[in-house]
Amino acid sequence: MKKVVLFMSLFALVAIQANAQRKPVKRSSYSNSSVADYHTALGMRVNPWIVGFTIKHFIKGPHAIEGIVSTNHERNNNVTMTGLYEYHWNVFGKSEFNMYAGGGVHVGIYDRFDYDRDRWVRDGKGTYATAGLDGIFGLEYTFKKIPLNLSADLKPYFHFSGQTNFFGEEIGGISARYTFK
DSSP states (O other), X not given: XXXXXXXXXXXXXXXXXHHHTSOOOOOOHHHHHHSOSOSEEEEEEEOSSEEEEEEEEEEETTEEEEEEEEEETTSSSEEEEEEEEEEEEEETTEEEEEEEEEEEXXXXXEEHHHHOHHHHHHHOSSEEXXXXXXXEEEXXXXXXXXXXXXXXXXXXXXXXXXXXXXXXXXXXXXXXEEEEO
């Protein structure tokens, strides 16, 4: 599973580099005054149990999509891939501070012993895959003089099969991202 996380992170890095080669798109004055002054950001998302890679890309104005590939470093074999839509708005009257909210879906591959003991007893060793729904609500700060974005968020989720935690180990996170204008 760790190889899948590494592969997905390298794929995201190559995609960002390919995007960086294009000529910059002129953003409207609405988008510059409404959301943080960056187009794409790539970085890490962590909490005490998980570590992962995140990429956020603004589609138009305050609308963004975010992809997260994460793994629980205390468990055996697991990886979760999440896709989110987010709507951003300014807070505190400054363009550096944004709140965001949205939702999306995830696909997770988990070790039966660590995540679903009933299946482990019934089906034995191995992994299983499950899909689910995610919500997200957070606050971010983008530095003006350096290409850095910091965010903290809550991301409740629901699995369609296996353990259906709304508030499990993956609920919250802190992200640090390198921003591309």
